[in-house]
Amino acid sequence: MISLTVTAVVFGVVFLAELPDKTALAGLVLGTRYRASYVFAGVAAAFALHVALAVAAGSVLTLLPQQIVQALTGVLFLGGAAVLLLKKGEDEEEVRKPENQSFWKVSGAGFMLILVAEFGDLTQIMTANLAARYDDPLSVGLGAVLALWAVAGIGIVGGKALMRKVPLRLITQIAALVMLALGVWSLWEAVTG
Secondary structure, eight states: OOOHHHHHHHHHHHHHHHTTSHHHHHHHHHHHHSOHHHHHHHHHHHHHHHHHHHHHHHHHHTTSOHHHHHHHHHHHHHHHHHHHHHOOOOOOOOOOOOSSOOHHHHHHHHHHHHHHHHTTOHHHHHHHHHHHHHOOHHHHHHHHHHHHHHHHHHHHHHHHHHHHHSOHHHHHHHHHHHHHHHHHHHHHHHHHO
């Protein structure tokens, strides 16, 4: 059974953390050069693979005693908040142009770009943390993949317009505050549990 609450929390946290990430900018670059649906197909497949790996890793963490998991996730959330607050603006990465505009070339370029860029990324680590925290792999996986797909869609279709209206730094700060709150909450549960 899917928990809508867990799915919504995970969606919000992952969405806010991923929005200012370099992969959203890479999706924007690919989306301005190629057919959006082809780019999205490749990017979405890569994000789904990353979420499956993160949820599996987080599910393994649930085998540890609950207080250790809460303390570990708390520390990792606090670390993630620090990373978001301390990171400098990232430049757009140059994306190599596929030789043709076929579905397989364009979606393959999007898939490989995200597969490499997101491996071990903050949102993948956060997804593993959330899977460990909630012990609900289906809800966490659904929330994370929908958030990543939403960010990819925004980046591919309308990233420039959004970034003109909402400062990237503000989005990053909101994501860091949410992660800070989750980290403190997890540590509080570890100490009082």
